[in-house]
Amino acid sequence: MNIILLLLVSSFLNISMEAQIVSGTVTDENNTPLPGVNVVIEGSKTATQTNFEGKYSIEAEEGDRLVFSYLGYKTAKIKLGKNKVVNVSLKPDTSALEESIIVSGVNNSQLRIRGMSSLPPQRESYNRIEENTFKSVNTSPLSTFSIDVDKAAYSNLRRMINNGQKIPKDAVKIEEMVNYFDYDYAEPVDEHPFAIHTKVAETPWNHETRLVKIALQGKTVALNDVPASNLVFLLDVSGSMNSPNKLPLLKSAFKLLTSQLREEDKVAIVVYAGAAGVVLPATKGSDKKAIFEAIDKLNAGGSTAGGEGIELAYKIAQENFIKNGNNRVILATDGDFNVGASSDRAMEDLIKKQRDTGIFLTALGFGMGNYQDSKLETLAQKGNGNHAYIDSMQEAKRVLGTEFGGSIYTIAKDVKIQVEFNPAKVQAYRLIGYENRLLNDEDFNDDKKDAGELGSGHTVTALYEIIPAGVHSNYLKDIDDLKYSKRSSKSSSEELLTVKFRYQKPEGSKSILISKPLEATVEPMDADFKFASAVALFGMQLRESEFTNKAPQSLVISLANAGRGQDREGYRAEFIRLVKTLSSGSHSSNDLTEMD
Known part of the structure; x- marks a missing residue:
C-alpha cells in the first residue's frame, strides 16, 4: 500500500513539473503589440519571438524564468508560476542601445551593437550598389530595367536593426524594401497576367521635383x-x-x-x-x-x-x-x-x-x-x-504560407519595363533603386535577354524622381550642346511619359508588349503611395544618399503613419517601429551604416 502511495505521489510530482505551453501578448508603453520580441527561458536555448500581433507561446515549466528583450526597451524577467497566460508590457530604455541584447539562439559576443566597435567583423557579402543619379532626358530619354519581386533586403535589414547591428550600405536595396509590402492595387481584368497602375505626385522630400509611381499587380491564382x-x-x-x-x-x-x-x-x-x-x-x-x-x-x-x-x-x-x-x-x-x-x-x-x-x-x-x-x-x-x-518563423509563415502561391508559381517571366520621358515636360529623371536590375535600352526588345519573374498575386512598385522642365536644380550638371543630333523639346502632348512592358508566358519564348502613357497631372498621394515613398526615403537615408534633400527621419515616420491604412497583419506598424528604433538610438548617419 505504501509503495502504491509513493508511486502515486511521485507520479503527481512529475506531472506537476512537466512542461506546459505558456502564452501571452507583449506590448509597449502605449499598449501597442510589439512584434519580434525575443522570449527566452533563462539559462537555456529554448526561445521564440512574438508574432506581428505581439503574441507568443513557449513550452516552459513552473519556476522557469522568461526573459523578454527588445531593442530600445528595458528587458523584463518573469518567474513562472501556475498561470499559463503571461502578458508583459515593456518600458522604453534608450540606454539599452549601448548594452548587450539577448537574441534568440545567438551568442551576444557576435553581435555588432550601435556605438560599439570592438566586436569581430561580419563575413556577410553583398553585391556593390552604385546609386542611380539624375539623367538628362535630352541625352538619355529611355530608362530600362528588369522587375524585381525579391524581398530579402527588408527582412535582412529588420534582423540587423533588431539585433543592433550596423547596416552595410550595399545591403540596402530600396526596391526590395518597397516591394516587401502589400499594396491595394486592382488585379487585371483583361487577358494579361498583371494590371498596370501609374501616378505622379509632388515629392515629399523635395518640392521642386515630382515622384512617379509605376506599379504592377499580378493576377492571384487560387492554390487549387x-x-x-x-x-x-x-x-x-x-x-x-x-x-x-x-x-x-x-x-x-x-x-x-x-x-x-x-x-x-x-x-x-x-x-x-x-x-x-x-x-x-x-x-x-x-x-x-x-x-x-x-x-x-x-x-x-x-x-x-x-x-x-x-x-x-x-x-x-x-x-x-x-x-x-x-x-x-x-x-x-x-x-x-x-x-x-x-x-x-x-x-x-x-x-x-x-x-x-x-x-x-x-x-x-x-x-x-x-x-x-x-x-x-x-x-x-x-x-x-x-x-x-x-529571419524568423513569422517570416517563414509569410513566404511559405501566406504568399506560398507567389513564391512557387510564376505567372509571367522575363518582365521588363522601359520608360520614355517627354522632354517638353521632364528635364531629368532618377530611378530609385533597381541598380542591380538595370538593362541596356536595346535589351528591351531582345527576347533572349533574361529579366525578372512575376509570381501569383505579386506586386511590383517602381519610383522615379523627376525634375520638371524649366525647374532649376542643383542635381543637374551642364553638358555641351550636341553637334550632330538635336532632340526637340517642343511637344503639344500633355503626356509626362510612356511606359512599356514586355513579358513572356511561363512556358513561352516570345514576348508580349503592353504600352501605357501617363499624363503630367499631379495628384495627391493616396495611402499606398505615401507609404511606399516613406520606405524609399528610409532606404535613401540608410544609404546616406545625396538625394534625400536632408529630409529628417521624422518625415519617414510621418509619411508612414499617414500611409499605414488598415495594416491587417501589422507589417507597416512594424516598419514604423523599426524607424523609431533607429531615430531614438542614433545620433548621426554614421551610426546607421558601415562606410564603404
Whole structure:
C-alpha cells in the first residue's frame, strides 16, 4: 500500500513539473503589440519571438524564468508560476542601445551593437550598389530595367536593426524594401497576367521635383488552380548551418511548406555538405509523414559543395519533370558555398545552363554572420527565380504560407519595363533603386535577354524622381550642346511619359508588349503611395544618399503613419517601429551604416 502511495505521489510530482505551453501578448508603453520580441527561458536555448500581433507561446515549466528583450526597451524577467497566460508590457530604455541584447539562439559576443566597435567583423557579402543619379532626358530619354519581386533586403535589414547591428550600405536595396509590402492595387481584368497602375505626385522630400509611381499587380491564382508541382528541396546541411537560426528554422519552414502540398504534387529532397545526395526520392505531396521524417533526420556538418548540390537538384527535377506543370528547385542556405563552383561568376555560369530547362528557382536565405546575399541574389536573378531572407518563423509563415502561391508559381517571366520621358515636360529623371536590375535600352526588345519573374498575386512598385522642365536644380550638371543630333523639346502632348512592358508566358519564348502613357497631372498621394515613398526615403537615408534633400527621419515616420491604412497583419506598424528604433538610438548617419 505504501509503495502504491509513493508511486502515486511521485507520479503527481512529475506531472506537476512537466512542461506546459505558456502564452501571452507583449506590448509597449502605449499598449501597442510589439512584434519580434525575443522570449527566452533563462539559462537555456529554448526561445521564440512574438508574432506581428505581439503574441507568443513557449513550452516552459513552473519556476522557469522568461526573459523578454527588445531593442530600445528595458528587458523584463518573469518567474513562472501556475498561470499559463503571461502578458508583459515593456518600458522604453534608450540606454539599452549601448548594452548587450539577448537574441534568440545567438551568442551576444557576435553581435555588432550601435556605438560599439570592438566586436569581430561580419563575413556577410553583398553585391556593390552604385546609386542611380539624375539623367538628362535630352541625352538619355529611355530608362530600362528588369522587375524585381525579391524581398530579402527588408527582412535582412529588420534582423540587423533588431539585433543592433550596423547596416552595410550595399545591403540596402530600396526596391526590395518597397516591394516587401502589400499594396491595394486592382488585379487585371483583361487577358494579361498583371494590371498596370501609374501616378505622379509632388515629392515629399523635395518640392521642386515630382515622384512617379509605376506599379504592377499580378493576377492571384487560387492554390487549387495551380498546376501540379514538381518540387525539389535543395537543403544546405553543411557545418555553417549548425546554429538555431539556421537548420532548425529551415526544418520548421519546410514542414510548413510541405503541409500545403496536394496529392498531385511531388517533392524530392537533395542535401549537400561535403558532397551532395538524395535523402528523399520524388514523393507524393499527400505522403507528408515520409517528407516530415526526412526533414527531421537532417543534421549539419561538413563543408559546402553548393555547386554539386545545384547540379543534382536540377537533375532530379528534370527526371520528374511535369509537362505544363510547376517545376521548381527551392534552395535553402546561408549561401556559404566553399567547395566546387563557389565564386559568383562560377555560380552564375552554372545556373545559366539550367535556365532553359523550364525549371524555376526559389532561393531562401537563413542565418547571420556569414550570410552570402550576393550569391543568392546571383542565383535568383540568373536562374528564373526569386529570393527571400527568412529571419524568423513569422517570416517563414509569410513566404511559405501566406504568399506560398507567389513564391512557387510564376505567372509571367522575363518582365521588363522601359520608360520614355517627354522632354517638353521632364528635364531629368532618377530611378530609385533597381541598380542591380538595370538593362541596356536595346535589351528591351531582345527576347533572349533574361529579366525578372512575376509570381501569383505579386506586386511590383517602381519610383522615379523627376525634375520638371524649366525647374532649376542643383542635381543637374551642364553638358555641351550636341553637334550632330538635336532632340526637340517642343511637344503639344500633355503626356509626362510612356511606359512599356514586355513579358513572356511561363512556358513561352516570345514576348508580349503592353504600352501605357501617363499624363503630367499631379495628384495627391493616396495611402499606398505615401507609404511606399516613406520606405524609399528610409532606404535613401540608410544609404546616406545625396538625394534625400536632408529630409529628417521624422518625415519617414510621418509619411508612414499617414500611409499605414488598415495594416491587417501589422507589417507597416512594424516598419514604423523599426524607424523609431533607429531615430531614438542614433545620433548621426554614421551610426546607421558601415562606410564603404
